Amino acid sequence: MKRTGKQISSNKLWIAVFAAMIIGCILFIILFKNIGGRTAVIYQDGQEIARIDLSRVTESYTVPLDGNVILVEPGSIRMQSADCPDQICVHQGVLHDAGRIVCLPNRVLIEMEHTKDAPDAKAG
Numbered sequence: 550m551k552r553t554g555k556q557i558s559s560n561k562l563w564i565a566v567f568a569a570m571i572i573g574c575i576l577f578i579i580l581f582k583n584i585g586g587r588t589a590v591i592y593q594d595g596q597e598i599a600r601i602d603l604s605r606v607t608e609s610y611t612v613p614l615d616g617n618v619i620l621v622e623p624g625s626i627r628m629q630s631a632d633c634p635d636q637i638c639v640h641q642g643v644l645h646d647a648g649r650i651v652c653l654p655n656r657v658l659i660e661m662e663h664t665k666d667a668p669d670a671k672a673g
Contacts (some may be wrong), residue, residue, distance in 0.1 A: 587646060589626040591619060592658040601626065603645075616655040626659060628652065 591599045593614055603624050611629060612619040617638070620629035627643040628650050638652035650659040 587624070588662045589621070589644065590660050590662050592660070594656050614655070614657060617652055617657050619657075619659065626650075628657075628659065631655060631657075 587603045589599075589601045589603055590597060591601070591612065591614075598614065599612060601621055603621070603626060606621055606623045609620065609622045612621060616632045618629045618631075620627050625643045625645050628638040628641065631638050631652050631654075633652060633654035635654075638650055638655075638657070641650045644650060644659065644661050647661050649661065651657070
């Protein structure tokens, strides 16, 4: 069965439309992910120590606490070091969007909080 020039052109058109839709979806996801701020809140002994908008951080810096050192980087936060014996808080990794890091021996909590203009994952 021979294909006509119109069929080949039509197939190329559909491929181009489909590729453009995929690229558009990828760009939308990338841009949508960066809308709004991501705020890390640091607590020690139940008291708020700092509130950091990670979307506005441009240079890395540390937040020293009694027994812990927190590393704040552009778009992320993590427990860099702790003087507790188990080091679980250090091994909990980096927070970007959601989650928390807890150091029970030193009573330190780092918790991600989305600002009001940030997209809500539950809203879909």
